Amino acid sequence: MPDYIRDDLDYDVILNVDSDETPQVSKVCFRWLAEEISSAAPSLSCFVADGDFGTGSHCNYTGNSMATLGSNTFCVQGSDVRTGIPGRLVVRIRPTGLQGSYNRLQGQVEYIHNGRSELSNAVKTSVLIDKMNNPN
Numbered sequence: 001m002p003d004y005i006r007d008d009l010d011y012d013v014i015l016n017v018d019s020d021e022t023p024q025v026s027k028v029c030f031r032w033l034a035e036e037i038s039s040a041a042p043s044l045s046c047f048v049a050d051g052d053f054g055t056g057s058h059c060n061y062t063g064n065s066m067a068t069l070g071s072n073t074f075c076v077q078g079s080d081v082r083t084g085i086p087g088r089l090v091v092r093i094r095p096t097g098l099q100g101s102y103n104r105l106q107g108q109v110e111y112i113h114n115g116r117s118e119l120s121n122a123v124k125t126s127v128l129i130d131k132m133n134n135p136n
Contacts, residue, residue, distance in 0.1 A: 012090050100129050
């Protein structure tokens with residue numbers, strides 16, 4: 001992915017595949033994410049100071065430290081995925097409706113293995129939305 005992403009332009013997303021054979025791809029689905037550090041996470045002082053980490057302490061935290069908002073999922077059919085490079089899938093996307101707060105792109109591959117539909121691990125990459133051309 002390039003440094004900055006803009007609405008209504010084509011981009012090739014390259015996914016590395018750890019497999020001895022080229023997978024039979026059904027579809028690849030993506031979602032734009034806006035991930036921020038949650039204010040519910042412990043403060044930085046909990047990690048640098050000898051704080052009290054017991055129950056009831058402001059340093060005791062068991063939740064997710066990331067707050068995630070995002071777009072709806074959009075998919076590209078397997079017939080539109082290029083598989084000509086060993087170990088790589090190349091998927092062309094054309095983003096629309098981007099928001100300036102999006103800072104990650106998450107993707108997941110649906111593929112056929114032994115006659116059954118399987119899902120890959122979801123992977124993410126950092127992105128920057130060009131706010132000059134995206135007023136949202």
